[in-house]
Amino acid sequence: MADRSGSATAGRAPTVDRPHDIRNVVLVGHSGAGKTTLVESLLAASGVLSRAGRIEDGTTVSDHDEVEVRQQRSVNLSVAPLWVDGTKVNLLDTPGYADFVGELRAGLRAADAALFVVSAVDGVDGTTRMLWEECAALGMPRAVAVTKLDHHRADFFEVVAQCQAEFGEGVMPAYVPVFGGEGGTRMVRGLLGLLSQRYYDYSGDTPVETDPDPELLLDTEPMRAALIEGVIQESEDETLMDRYMAGERLDNAMLVADLEAAVARGGFHPVVALSALNGVGVPELLRELPLACPSPVERPLPPVATPSGEEVTGLRCDPEGPLLAEVVKTVGDPYVGRVSLVRVFSGTLRPDRAVHVCGRGLADRGHQDHESNERVGPLGVPLGRRSSPVGRVVAGDICTVAKLSGAETGDTLSGADRPLRMPPWTFPEPLLPTAVRAEHTADEDKLSQAVSRLTAEDPTVRVEVNSETHQMVLWCMGEAHLDLVLDRLANRYGVAVRTEEVVVPLRETFAVPAQGLGRNVKQSGGHGEYGICRIRVEPLPSGSGLEFVDETVGGVVPRQYVPSVEKGVRAQMEQGVRSGYPMVDLRVTLYDGKAHSVDSSDMAFQKAGRLALKDAADRTRVAMLEPVDLVAVLVPEEYMGAVMSDLSARRGRVVGSDPAPGGRILVRAEVPQLEIVRYAVELRSLSHGTGTFTRRYLRHEPLPPQLAKEYATAAP
Numbered sequence: 001m002a003d004r005s006g007s008a009t010a011g012r013a014p015t016v017d018r019p020h021d022i023r024n025v026v027l028v029g030h031s032g033a034g035k036t037t038l039v040e041s042l043l044a045a046s047g048v049l050s051r052a053g054r055i056e057d058g059t060t061v062s063d064h065d066e067v068e069v070r071q072q073r074s075v076n077l078s079v080a081p082l083w084v085d086g087t088k089v090n091l092l093d094t095p096g097y098a099d100f101v102g103e104l105r106a107g108l109r110a111a112d113a114a115l116f117v118v119s120a121v122d123g124v125d126g127t128t129r130m131l132w133e134e135c136a137a138l139g140m141p142r143a144v145a146v147t148k149l150d151h152h153r154a155d156f157f158e159v160v161a162q163c164q165a166e167f168g169e170g171v172m173p174a175y176v177p178v179f180g181g182e183g184g185t186r187m188v189r190g191l192l193g194l195l196s197q198r199y200y201d202y203s204g205d206t207p208v209e210t211d212p213d214p215e216l217l218l219d220t221e222p223m224r225a226a227l228i229e230g231v232i233q234e235s236e237d238e239t240l241m242d243r244y245m246a247g248e249r250l251d252n253a254m255l256v257a258d259l260e261a262a263v264a265r266g267g268f269h270p271v272v273a274l275s276a277l278n279g280v281g282v283p284e285l286l287r288e289l290p291l292a293c294p295s296p297v298e299r300p301l302p303p304v305a306t307p308s309g310e311e312v313t314g315l316r317c318d319p320e321g322p323l324l325a326e327v328v329k330t331v332g333d334p335y336v337g338r339v340s341l342v343r344v345f346s347g348t349l350r351p352d353r354a355v356h357v358c359g360r361g362l363a364d365r366g367h368q369d370h371e372s373n374e375r376v377g378p379l380g381v382p383l384g385r386r387s388s389p390v391g392r393v394v395a396g397d398i399c400t401v402a403k404l405s406g407a408e409t410g411d412t413l414s415g416a417d418r419p420l421r422m423p424p425w426t427f428p429e430p431l432l433p434t435a436v437r438a439e440h441t442a443d444e445d446k447l448s449q450a451v452s453r454l455t456a457e458d459p460t461v462r463v464e465v466n467s468e469t470h471q472m473v474l475w476c477m478g479e480a481h482l483d484l485v486l487d488r489l490a491n492r493y494g495v496a497v498r499t500e501e502v503v504v505p506l507r508e509t510f511a512v513p514a515q516g517l518g519r520n521v522k523q524s525g526g527h528g529e530y531g532i533c534r535i536r537v538e539p540l541p542s543g544s545g546l547e548f549v550d551e552t553v554g555g556v557v558p559r560q561y562v563p564s565v566e567k568g569v570r571a572q573m574e575q576g577v578r579s580g581y582p583m584v585d586l587r588v589t590l591y592d593g594k595a596h597s598v599d600s601s602d603m604a605f606q607k608a609g610r611l612a613l614k615d616a617a618d619r620t621r622v623a624m625l626e627p628v629d630l631v632a633v634l635v636p637e638e639y640m641g642a643v644m645s646d647l648s649a650r651r652g653r654v655v656g657s658d659p660a661p662g663g664r665i666l667v668r669a670e671v672p673q674l675e676i677v678r679y680a681v682e683l684r685s686l687s688h689g690t691g692t693f694t695r696r697y698l699r700h701e702p703l704p705p706q707l708a709k710e711y712a713t714a715a716p
Helices: 035-045 066-071 098-110 126-138 156-167 214-235 238-245 252-265 282-292 441-457 479-491 559-575 602-618 637-649 679-686 705-711
Strands: 022-028 078-084 087-093 113-119 142-147 171-173 175-180 187-193 199-201 208-210 269-273 324-333 337-346 354-358 371-375 379-383 386-390 398-402 412-415 432-438 462-465 472-476 497-500 507-510 514-522 529-539 546-550 586-594 622-636 653-660 664-672 692-702
Touching: 022 035, 022 098, 022 126, 022 282, 035 078, 035 087, 035 142, 035 282, 066 479, 078 282, 078 379, 087 098, 087 282, 098 126, 098 324, 098 337, 098 479, 113 126, 113 156, 126 142, 126 156, 142 156, 156 171, 156 175, 156 269, 171 214, 175 214, 175 269, 214 238, 214 252, 238 252, 252 269, 252 282, 269 282, 324 441, 432 441, 432 479, 441 462, 441 472, 441 479, 472 479, 479 497, 507 529, 514 602, 529 559, 529 602, 546 559, 559 586, 559 602, 622 637, 622 705, 637 653, 637 664, 637 679, 679 692
Parallel strands: 022 087, 022 113, 113 142, 142 269, 171 269, 546 586
Antiparallel strands: 078 087, 175 187, 187 199, 199 208, 324 337, 324 412, 337 398, 354 371, 354 412, 379 386, 379 398, 432 472, 432 497, 462 472, 507 622, 514 529, 529 586, 622 664, 622 692, 653 664
16 A cells, blocks of 8 residues: 555545445454454544444444444444545455354455454464465455554564564555654654655644654665565566666656555555554555555456356456346344345346345255345445445445345345356354253244244354254354354344253164064953064174164065064164164164964064064173264464374374465364364364364264263263
C-alpha cells in the first residue's frame, strides 16, 4: 500500500453500477489482534458511523450477535461496507479463534484481498501462519496491518521482522511509526510514508501532513531503499529497475503504480502501522484500501460447470453476463426466516426474480444434492445486524437475500434459464464429538428440528444419531464452537439440552472356537415349541461380519428352518452375549439338530439359534473389541516429538511420518477411539494451536483385559 495525500469521502452510499468500483477485503488474524476494533475505526473515519463502538460495551457493528456480546469475541463472519472516493469497500470481519475457521473460509470465498491484522504486542502465532499459507494457496493478494502500537509492550519493528521470517521477504513496511514522549513514556506521535516521504503528525487533536525531519529521513533511508527494490522486483518493471540502478530519482506516482501491481500479483505484501484506539494510521489505511486492493474484475472467477458437470468457460465479472452467485453464509432470523449472505460473481441479482439453486451434495455432513428454482426475496446491503434495502446487486458485490428457504451455505445461484454450479470450498471436518439430549422429553422433536437448522447454517457442525448407543452426537470444531452451538440451541431455538459423555461403540467376539447347543423344547400339551440345533463358532478377521454355514445332512434340521437358525444367531449377535455390546466377525456352522413334525416352527428355531450362540459363549472366552482409527496429525517439526510421545501414551502405534510443506511433519498412527474423543482440544493445546488432524475408522481390535473389565458393565 503506497501512501498518498488526500482524504476519504464520507456520505450516503450511492448505488454501485460497476464492479470496478467495488473492493472486497477480508480481515484475517488471530483472536485479540484488533480486527473488530479496526473495522469500527474505519467505519467512523469514513463517516458510516458517528462514533466507533466498543467491544466491552457490546456496541460494535461486527459483533452484534448476542453470543458475541456476551463472550466479547467474534464468532461470525460480518460484512461492513464503507465508501472512499466513490469506491465501495466491503470489509469482511472474520473470527480469529481456530474453532470458527468455517466462518473464515466463507470470508475468503467472498473476498478479493486479505488484510492480515497482527498485534504489535503478540506478534504472529501458529494460527496466523496457517491462515497465511491458506491464502497463499488461493493466490489471494495480502497486506499486513500491525495494530496496538499504543500498547506499552508494542514493538513494531520486531513484529515486522517476525512477519518477514514467517511470511517471506515480500513483507515490507510502507509506513513506519514515529515514537516520542516525555518523562520516560513512549507513545506514537506519527507515521512516515516511506515512498512519499511525507510525515503524518498525530501529536495534536487532528492529524497533520508535514515535511519530515531530515534526520528521520536519514534513519529510514535503508528501509525505503529496500521497499523500492522489492516493489520494482515484484512488479517486474525492467525499465524502472534500470533507472533505479542508474541512480535516477524515481517519480513517486510510478512507484505507487508498481506497488499496486506487485500487490495484485500476490508476491508483495505491504505493512501499515496502526493504533485503532487513537486513530493513528486509520486515515492512511482508509485511503489505500481502494487503491492497493484489486477490484473483482481483476480476480479470476472460480471454476464453473453445469449441474451435470460440463465445464463452462468464458464467464467474467460482468453485470450484463449470466447470473452466477454463491451463498457464503446462512443465518436463521426469528422474524424473517432464513437470510443468505450472497457474493455475486457474474450478472446482476434482482429481487422477485426466479433463480436456480444448485446444492453442494455434502453427504458426509448430512446434506444431499438438491436443485430447485426459487424466487429471490428482498435484497439488502448488510451493515452488522442492519440491512438496507437495495434494488439490484451487480457482479462483484455482496448482499443479503431473504426467504431463500432451500438455499444452504455453499449453494450456487444462477439464472433459471441457464443453471450453473460452482465447486464448493473446503469445509474443515469437525472432530470434537459431544452427546446431547433434550432436557425434557417433550422437546426431543424440537431438538431435532433445531439441530437440522444449525447444520444448514453452519457446515462445520455435523450431527450423528448412533443406532448402537442411541446417542445424538454433535461434532464441532472445538470447545468454543460447542459453546456457541449450545448457546444457540438454548437462546435462539428455545431448547434446553444436557451434554453427556460420548459412548464409544464397542464389540464382542469369540476369542477361540467353541461349540454350542440350542435346545428350545416346550411341550406341555397342545401346540408347543420344538427346535434343537448344534453349532460351531469360530472367530474371523476384523470386518468379516457373520459367515453362516449349513453342514447338516439327512434333514436333521428341515431346510425351511435353517434360515430361522441364522436369523436367531444374527439377532443374538446384535444384542451381545456378555456385556450387551454387539457381537461381530464370526463363522457359525450349523452341523446338527432335531425337529418335531408338529411343534417345530420358524420362531422355535430362531430361539434355538439364540440359545446355541449363548451356550457357545458360556463355554469359551469372549473378547471385547474397541474401534481403532487411522489418525494423521500435521504439525510443525518442533512439535513432532511431543505429538508422537502423546500418541504412544494413548495406546497408539505410530506407523510413519512424512515431511510436509511449510516445515511441517505428517505423523500417522493407529489409535483407539476411546483415547481420542477429545483429541481436537488436546492437540491444539499440545501444538499451541498449530496442529491439525484427520481420522478414519480402520478396524476393531481386542480391548486390553484391564479396560475390558471397566467397560464390561458400561454397555448401552
